[in-house]
Amino acid sequence: MDAPAPPPVPQRRRQLSREVIISVRDIVVGFGERVILNHLDLDVYKGEILGFVGTSGGGKSVLTRTILGLVPKTSGKVEVFGQDLDHLNERERSALERRWGVLFQQGALFSSLTVKQNIQFPLRETLRLSQRMMDEIAFAKIEMVGLKPDVAEKLPSELSGGMIKRAALARALALDPEIVFLDEPTSGLDPIGAGDFDELIRTLQQTLGLTVFMVTHDLDSLHTVCDRIAALADGKVIAQGTIETMMAAQHPWLRAYFHGARARAVQAAR
Numbered sequence: 001m002d003a004p005a006p007p008p009v010p011q012r013r014r015q016l017s018r019e020v021i022i023s024v025r026d027i028v029v030g031f032g033e034r035v036i037l038n039h040l041d042l043d044v045y046k047g048e049i050l051g052f053v054g055t056s057g058g059g060k061s062v063l064t065r066t067i068l069g070l071v072p073k074t075s076g077k078v079e080v081f082g083q084d085l086d087h088l089n090e091r092e093r094s095a096l097e098r099r100w101g102v103l104f105q106q107g108a109l110f111s112s113l114t115v116k117q118n119i120q121f122p123l124r125e126t127l128r129l130s131q132r133m134m135d136e137i138a139f140a141k142i143e144m145v146g147l148k149p150d151v152a153e154k155l156p157s158e159l160s161g162g163m164i165k166r167a168a169l170a171r172a173l174a175l176d177p178e179i180v181f182l183d184e185p186t187s188g189l190d191p192i193g194a195g196d197f198d199e200l201i202r203t204l205q206q207t208l209g210l211t212v213f214m215v216t217h218d219l220d221s222l223h224t225v226c227d228r229i230a231a232l233a234d235g236k237v238i239a240q241g242t243i244e245t246m247m248a249a250q251h252p253w254l255r256a257y258f259h260g261a262r263a264r265a266v267q268a269a270r
């Protein structure tokens with residue numbers, strides 16, 4: 001008789017690649033006298049979903065924007081795909097930017113453009129394609145994020161919060177990126193909508209082989225979708241690892257975050 005099949009391996013225990021796709025080394029970022037990131041180091045591995053948590057106002061978005069080259073740093077080095085962002089010419093820089101997609105927390109979509117036009121915006125900026133080809137891509141992305149085709153002609157104001165997030169994700173995926181940056185993707189969604197969005201991120205990560213850098217406060221997301229978590233406090237990454245590693249960590253902020261009342265409610269619900 002055949003041996004019984006082994007039980008499925010939980011997602012976050014997937015064998016992860018050790019290929020570093022984003023390397024942040026010793027970066028210092030500040031505004032005026034105020035230092036936000038203080039000699040911070042972080043690696044993101046190819047194909048993982050990294051959840052990035054930390055104190056409110058601690059600098060999670062600033063780090064994301066620093067990696068993207070949108071915030072100047074005082075010192076340190078950021079490499080993406082092995083390329084030092086400070087040593088790229090304009091052509092190399094735009095070639096690199098085509099390899100990542102971003103879903104910002106605010107202002108996810110252009111309000112005066114339809115969903116289809118929003119998705120086509122990055123295509124128009126970077127590629128010369130026929131309208132027919134751009135329409136095909138837009139409809140493929142709309143389907144990919146679980147929206148119905150009739151959403152294509154709608155304005156953002158006609159969509160629910162969850163649909164807006166999906167449409168914004170479709171736009172982030174327009175150029176078939178290898179990395180997606182998500183800044184609090186489930187904020188403002190109800191728990192069911194947030195859970196559905198987490199599932200979508202996991203499915204896309206698996207089917208497209210994406211690497212996902214996700215800033216989040218959402219404990220459910222950290223439990224269900226993240227392969228690894230990194231935590232920011234006092235301008236540094238104070239801990240990183242699986243959810244179990246984070247729950248065993250002794251840093252007072254981590255203890256409060258992963259064992260506080262909200263965490264207990266999430267655990268109980270699971």
Ligand SMILES: Nc1ncnc2c1ncn2[C@@H]1O[C@H](COP(=O)(O)OP(=O)(O)OP(=O)(O)O)[C@@H](O)[C@H]1O
Pocket residue numbers: 031036054055056057058059060061062063
């Ligand atoms: N362009 C800027 N000029 C001055 N200060 C800034 C700028 N951008 C961010 N900050 C400050 O840097 C700090 C970190 O901001 P950031 O948005 O990265 O925090 P966060 O960890 O993402 O917070 P939250 O979880 O509340 O979204 C905040 O005090 C913010 O006010």
